[in-house]
Amino acid sequence: MAAWRALRSIAGAPSRARLGGRVVQRIAPYRSPLLVLLLFLLYPLVDHNAGHVNAAADAAVYVLLALGLNIVVGFAGLLDLGYAAFFAIGSYTYAFAASPFYGLHLPFWPMLLVAAIIAGVFGALLGAPTLRLRGDYLAIVTLGFGEIVPTVFLNLQKYTGGTNGIVGIDQPVLFGYHFGFNPVPYYYTLLGIIMLSVVAVLRLRDSRLGRAWLAVREDEIAAASMGINLTTTKLLAFSFGAFFSGFAGALYVAKLGIVSPDQFNFTVSFTILAMVVLGGMGSVFGVIAGAGILYEFQTLFLTDLTQWSHSLGAALHLPLLTRLNFVNLKFLLYGLGLIALMLLRPEGLFPERRIKAIITERVSEEIPPGDVTEVAGVAGSAPAAEGTPPREYAREE
Amino acid sequence: MTSLVVDGVHAFYGHIHALHGVSITVQPGEIVTLIGANGAGKSTTLKTIAGFLRPRPGRILLEGKPIAGLPPHEITRRGVCLVPEGRRIFPRMTVLENLEMGAFARGGRREIQDDLDRVCRLFPRLGERLGQTAGTLSGGEQQMLAIGRALMSRPRILLLDEPSMGLAPVLVELIFRTIQEINAQGVTILLVEQNALMALGVARRGYVLETGRVVLTDVAERLRENDLVRKSYLGEL
Numbered sequence: 001m002a003a004w005r006a007l008r009s010i011a012g013a014p015s016r017a018r019l020g021g022r023v024v025q026r027i028a029p030y031r032s033p034l035l036v037l038l039l040f041l042l043y044p045l046v047d048h049n050a051g052h053v054n055a056a057a058d059a060a061v062y063v064l065l066a067l068g069l070n071i072v073v074g075f076a077g078l079l080d081l082g083y084a085a086f087f088a089i090g091s092y093t094y095a096f097a098a099s100p101f102y103g104l105h106l107p108f109w110p111m112l113l114v115a116a117i118i119a120g121v122f123g124a125l126l127g128a129p130t131l132r133l134r135g136d137y138l139a140i141v142t143l144g145f146g147e148i149v150p151t152v153f154l155n156l157q158k159y160t161g162g163t164n165g166i167v168g169i170d171q172p173v174l175f176g177y178h179f180g181f182n183p184v185p186y187y188y189t190l191l192g193i194i195m196l197s198v199v200a201v202l203r204l205r206d207s208r209l210g211r212a213w214l215a216v217r218e219d220e221i222a223a224a225s226m227g228i229n230l231t232t233t234k235l236l237a238f239s240f241g242a243f244f245s246g247f248a249g250a251l252y253v254a255k256l257g258i259v260s261p262d263q264f265n266f267t268v269s270f271t272i273l274a275m276v277v278l279g280g281m282g283s284v285f286g287v288i289a290g291a292g293i294l295y296e297f298q299t300l301f302l303t304d305l306t307q308w309s310h311s312l313g314a315a316l317h318l319p320l321l322t323r324l325n326f327v328n329l330k331f332l333l334y335g336l337g338l339i340a341l342m343l344l345r346p347e348g349l350f351p352e353r354r355i356k357a358i359i360t361e362r363v364s365e366e367i368p369p370g371d372v373t374e375v376a377g378v379a380g381s382a383p384a385a386e387g388t389p390p391r392e393y394a395r396e397e
Numbered sequence: 398m399t400s401l402v403v404d405g406v407h408a409f410y411g412h413i414h415a416l417h418g419v420s421i422t423v424q425p426g427e428i429v430t431l432i433g434a435n436g437a438g439k440s441t442t443l444k445t446i447a448g449f450l451r452p453r454p455g456r457i458l459l460e461g462k463p464i465a466g467l468p469p470h471e472i473t474r475r476g477v478c479l480v481p482e483g484r485r486i487f488p489r490m491t492v493l494e495n496l497e498m499g500a501f502a503r504g505g506r507r508e509i510q511d512d513l514d515r516v517c518r519l520f521p522r523l524g525e526r527l528g529q530t531a532g533t534l535s536g537g538e539q540q541m542l543a544i545g546r547a548l549m550s551r552p553r554i555l556l557l558d559e560p561s562m563g564l565a566p567v568l569v570e571l572i573f574r575t576i577q578e579i580n581a582q583g584v585t586i587l588l589v590e591q592n593a594l595m596a597l598g599v600a601r602r603g604y605v606l607e608t609g610r611v612v613l614t615d616v617a618e619r620l621r622e623n624d625l626v627r628k629s630y631l632g633e634l
Contacts, residue, residue, distance in 0.1 A: 208501075215498055218487035224469035225447065225479045227502025227550060231468070354489040354530070 033198075033285060040191055044184045052300070054183035059295035060190035061252045066275040066291035067197050067284070068244030073273065074282035074352070075205060076237035077217025078130075079139040082146020083272050085126065086242035088264035090119040090249025092153060092160065095259040098170035101161060108172035108254060112193075116246030123242025124235045131234055134220070146269045154261040165260025169253050179254075186255045193247055194288070201284055204240060213237055217282075267331070271298075274334055278341060280348025282355065289350055294334075302326040302333075398461050400425045400554055400585045401446070401477075406455030406465075408438075408445045415441045417609040418455070423554065423587055428580050430588045430596040430617070432630055433606035439589040440482055442606070443556045446587070447479035448472040459554070474502045478552035482559045482589075484543040488532030492523055495531050495542055499549025509549070516545040519575060537568035544575065554585045561592045573599050593630035597621050605630070 027034060044053045065087060072080045093115040097106040126145045130138050153160045160166070172179045172189070179185045204210050212233045215223035224230050253259040271294065279290020305326045313321025326333070341348070347355045401423040408416040416438050423429045431439045444450050446457055448469035457465040464472050473479075487495050496516060500509045517524030520541040526534065531542060540560055547555055557576065561569040569592065577599050580586050590596035597603055597617045605613040605626060613625060620626050 211494075211498070212501070214490065215487055215501070218489060219485045221449065221481050222485040222487060223498075224449070225473055225481060225485075226498050226546070227470045227473040229468070229470045 037191075037195065041188075044187055050183060053187055055296065055299045057183045057187040057190055057255065058252075058299070059292050060187065060194060061248045061255075062272065062275060062295045063194055063288050063291040064190070064197060064244050064248035064251075065272045066279065066287040067194070067201055068241045068248070069272050070241075070276050070282065070284065070287040071201065071204070071213075071244075072237050072241035073276055074287065075210060075217065076213040076234060078234060078237060079135065079142070080238075080241070080269075081139045081143040081266075081273065082126075082149075082269055083142075083241070083245065084264040084266070084268035085146045085149035086119045086123055086245040087249050087252075087268065087272075088149050088153060088261070089122045089242075090115040090246030091253045091259050091263070092166075092249075093118045093246065094250035095166040095169050095253050098254075099166050100168050101166045105170055108170065108250075109174075112247060112250045115250035116243045119246030119249065120239045120243035123239040126242075127235050127238030130238075131231055143266070143269075146266060150261040150264045153264075161260075163260065163262075165258060165263075167258045169257050169259065171257065172254050181257075183255075186251065190251060193251070197244055197247065198284060198288070201244075205284070209233070209236060271334075274338060277338065278349060280351040280355070282352035283348065283350050286348055286350030286352065290348065293349075298327070298330050302330060398425075399423070399458070400427070400460060401587065402456070402458040403442065403446060404456040404458070406442070406445055406452040406457065408441055408450045408452055408455075410441075410450075415450075415609055416445065416452075416455075419606070419609065419611055421587075421604055421611070423585055425585055426580070426583065427602065428576070428586045428588060428600045430590055430593075430600035430603045431606055432590060432593040432596055432603055432620075432626075434629070435591070436608075437606040438609040439606055440558050441609070443479060443558050443587070443589055446472075447477060447556055449479075470502070473550060473552075476551070476553035477556065478547040478550045478554075479556040480543045480547045480558060480560065482562065484536075484539045486531045486534075486539050486542050486546065488530070490531055491527065492529055492531055492534070492542060493527040495546050496523075496527075496549050499546035500551075502550060508551075512549050512551065516548055519548070519578065520545050537564050537571070540564060540568075540572055541575075544572075544579070548579065548584070552584060554587060555579065557586060557588045559589055559591060561590060561595060569595060593626065594621075597626075 043056065047053060065083070068086070069080065069083045072078050072083070094108075094111050096102055097104050097111050097114070098108065099105075126142075130141045133141055154162060156162075171181075172185075174185070177185070179189075205213075212223065212228045215226060215228055216230060216233050216237075220230060223233075272291075275291040275294045276287045277290070278294055279288065280286030303326075306324065309321045309324045309326070313319065313324075399422050401421070403419060403421040405418045405420055406416055407414065407418055419438065419442055421429070421431070421442070431442060433439050441450065445452055445455075446464075448464070448467055448471070452465045455465065456463060459472075459475055459477060462475075464475060464477070467475075469479075487498060490498065493513075496513060497509070500512065503509075517527075522538055523541055523545055526538065531539065534542060544555075544557070544560065560572050560576070564572065573595050576586060576588065580599075588596055588600060597620055600617045603615065603617050603620045604611050605620070613620070613623065615623065
């Protein structure tokens with residue numbers, strides 16, 4: 001029921017309404033995102049460096065992943081440390097369906113949707129055992145799933161190609177145009193899918209289901225007392241979250257032409273989570289920015305930085321600088337960055353309105369900390385009586 | 398018909414046996430209170446009625462129909478709303494959004510607006526702060542919001558868990574006056590309180606719980622006269 005309502009609310013476009021004027025009215029509040037979109041549309045026309053466009057297309061894959069994970073972590077407040085599992089499932093779905101491995105060559109575009117749906121189904125399947133878990137317990141179980149899924153793809157050698165993975169994955173064709181290895185068509189495809197995804201995600205957020213996610217994030221006991229079905233609400237969060245990783249997976253392997261289990265290890269889950277946290281959990285435009293910034297940082301900036309440091313070292317005769325490789329220090333830098341973020345701006349770079357509101361209101365009204373109920377890890381501590389729910393409050397069987 | 402029957406209910410936290418065959422009845426329109434020391438099983442009884450714990454074994458009947466074993470949201474949808482201990486408002490939603498969440502399980506925009514007006518009349522302080530983020534309310538205001546939010550679900554039975562907890566005496570008085578007012582509007586109330594004196598002041602009947610068992614039950618006036626109650630819960634020597 002809830003799923004149907006959610007789907008309807010996404011699809012509920014103003015079909016009967018007079019378009020034109022209404023469209024202008026409705027997009028008016030989105031002026032700045034649309035402007036940014038325009039810049040991204042023009043980008044490949046300005047930057048002819050194929051490497052840069054390629055990096056941008058790969059960044060776009062991560063933007064999709066961050067959008068999906070944000071539903072689980074940001075909207076519903078379910079900490080998922082194994083999100084790469086769904087990325088893997090989406091990727092392998094397309095690889096199975098369109099490569100010489102099984103001799104299947106199904107067309108890309110319908111498979112894009114199929115991959116997303118299959119990832120979504122697995123989202124619900126892997127979410128089901130975690131329903132009664134919260135916080136750190138949930139995180140550990142999802143971490144386990146994140147490890148299990150690539151390991152399964154690794155060890156079912158007969159069916160998945162094992163370590164070697166699957167090669168020669170079909171590249172998309174659109175109206176006779178072969179995408180090939182040119183990053184530009186992938187870039188535009190991803191941009192289009194991100195646009196659709198953003199619209200879908202925003203509509204989901206503002207739907208009844210989105211409100212239920214928010215309530216679950218804030219307080220599960222209270223949410224259940226308001227008549228919210230925790231089971232379906234959480235399962236739909238896992239499922240919709242995984243859905244977008246299916247898009248990302250299919251596009252990613254179609255572009256790369258190869259899939260293997262080592263592309264989905266824990267660092268991928270961690271990187272996506274870091275993107276969500278950096279951008280601001282729950283904030284749709286925040287996580288897009290977070291994903292873009294972090295990806296470009298690790299692929300372009302760190303490479304450039306390494307080169308600069310080498311040239312500088314050579315010029316100054318400092319052997320230390322010539323030996324530095326910042327790309328290898330990526331996770332050290334991530335770690336330091338996350339520590340700095342938590343100390344200086346725990347709400348993320350572009351925080352969600354609600355999180356911003358509670359921080360600014362608290363400062364402006366000088367409310368004694370004892371009067372503020374739990375604001376999970378965002379705005380200081382809560383009095384013991386009102387803190388995290390005692391574990392025994394969970395439903396017992 | 399009896400509003401609520403709790404019949405021989407046992408409940409467990411893991412292996413800890415928390416309720417040993419608790420039986421309670423609530424008649425329509427009553428305020429019934431459960432009093433007792435810390436750990437006596439008062440909150441556990443409410444949690445079990447609200448579906449957060451499963452009675453093993455035991456029966457719970459809502460207007461004659463069994464509700465034991467249903468998940469919490471189903472029980473809410475049947476007209477039993479829990480105002481949990483420690484208020485548990487949604488801190489990052491506004492006051493208005495919190496109240497709207499209360500009406501989540503039911504439709505009807507007009508009725509919801511009517512109920513909003515009613516809650517704002519009951520708690521004018523909430524009406525003035527509809528746009529404020531709920532986490533920034535004071536403790537008393539948060540308790541009002543928790544009660545108001547529960548009323549938005551149009552409960553037939555309201556389960557109140559320690560509404561006076563951590564509130565200044567003047568606010569405790571206000572909350573208890575409001576509880577009576579809500580009851581006068583036709584809502585049956587099952588009230589768990591450590592503040593036995595106040596609770597017995599508003600309730601018609603009361604149950605005294607000790608280590609997961611009902612040890613005493615009577616109409617409120619007589620409980621207040623009872624030696625055991627006076628010694629143990631009203632702090633008299």
